[in-house]
Amino acid sequence: MLTFILRRLLSGLILIVVITVLAFTLLYLGSGNIARTILGQNASEELVAQKSAELGLDRPLIVQFGDWLSSAVTGDLGRSWFNGQLVTVQLSSRLAVTLSLVVGAIIVTAIFSVILGILAARRGGAIDGTVQLISIIGFAIPGFLIALFLVLIFAINLGWFKATGYIPLTTSFTGWLSSVTLPIIALSIGGIATISQQVRGSVIDGLSRDYVRTLRSRGLSSNRTVYKHVLRNAGGPALALLAVQFIGMISGAVIVETIFALPGLGSLTVxxxxxxxxxxxxxxxxxxxxxxxVVNLVIDLAQAALNPKVRLS
Structure with missing residues (x-):
């Protein structure tokens, strides 16, 4: 298991280096005259040249990246070029907002996906049709429309939740819950639509396997067969898809945070x-x-726990 974890960590470090190199290069090449953007179009050439020298923009790109990387590995991500604040300070306050939404949404997605997927696979008929309809609706309707609908109905008309703004958990639990409930639901709908179908298909496939018939012939109850054996074998693909959904939710948080006026990473990114x-x-x-x-490592470990063969892949 230790070798498995070390391999995943090493591949993760390589991935971070590749991502940062690509991002750094694309940002600098696509940003034009950065110093003039900061100072404004009316700034003189002399001031622009001074600002470029101050920020180190007059040096070769590889030298700039080397300086940034040497500081980043120590935890120093520099300062904002506009307000002079430390990047780590600005990110820390906003990261808590985004993670509270995404972690909450992924928990809701996992719970409801498993419940709906198992119900659809075991009961079939009208229940399966209802789950299929919910999934189609979740696929078809964009997340921002769902968010707007939730605001209109549950915040503005009914007044059950806050329409905009964010209250930190440390300030008030009920206030925090009121401010994140609707954004979490808006983020979860698409994930539930996707993963519930994966769980449904995997459980249906598992129930048709020979080992399930053997377990039932030995007197094992239907519930124990499904939850202890079938769901364990069906969990791998669902977990992999859940990891993809987690990363996608971070991107989707940009729109949700804008609609609900939440001070998270999404609005800061824009x-x-x-x-x-x-x-x-x-x-x-x-x-x-x-x-x-980190999320992919956790998912890999969960899959390895469910299926030891994963550790050999």
């Missing part, structure tokens, strides 16, 4: 990208890559 604040964007890229690697 603002920093439009302004050309490359240290902030690079910080977001690094944090997102680390999150993706």
């Amino acid at each position: 603002t920093a990208t439009l302004a050309g604040d490359i240290p902030i964007v690079m910080g977001i890229v690094v944090v997102t890559a680390i999150i993706a690697i």
Whole structure:
């Protein structure tokens, strides 16, 4: 198992390096005259040249990346070019908001996907048809429309939840719950539509296997057969898909955070990208890559626990 973990960590580190190199290169090549963007179009050439020298933009790209990387490995992601604040400080406050949404959404997605998938596979008939309909609706309707519908019905008309804004968990649990419930639901719908179908298909396939008939012939109850054996074997593909959904939800949080006016990574990403604040964007890229690697490692470990053959792959 230790060798398995070390291999995954090594591949994750290589992936981070590749992602940062690509992101750094694309950002600098696609940002035009960064110093002029910061100072404005009316700034003189002399001021633009001074600003470029101040930020180190007049040096070769590989030298700039080397300096950034040497600082990043120590945890120093630099400062914003616009407000001078440390990138780590700006990211830490916003990361908590985004992770609370995404982690909450992935938990809701996992629970409801398993429940709906198993119900559809075991009961069939009208229940299966209802689950299929829910999945089609989740696939067909864009997330931002679901978010707007939730705001209109449950926040504005019924007043059950906050329409906009975010209350930290440390300030008020009920306030935090009110501010994240609708965004979490909006993020979860698409994931439930996808993963419930995966669970349904895997359980149906598992129930048709010979080992299931053998277990039933030995007197094992139907529930124990499904939850202890069939679901264990069906869990691998669902977990892999759940990891993909987790990363996708981080991207989807950009729209959801905008609709609900939440101060998360999504809104910061849009603002920093439009302004050309490359240290902030690079910080977001690094944090997102680390999150993706950690999530995939956790999923790999869960799959290895469910199926020892995974450790040999």
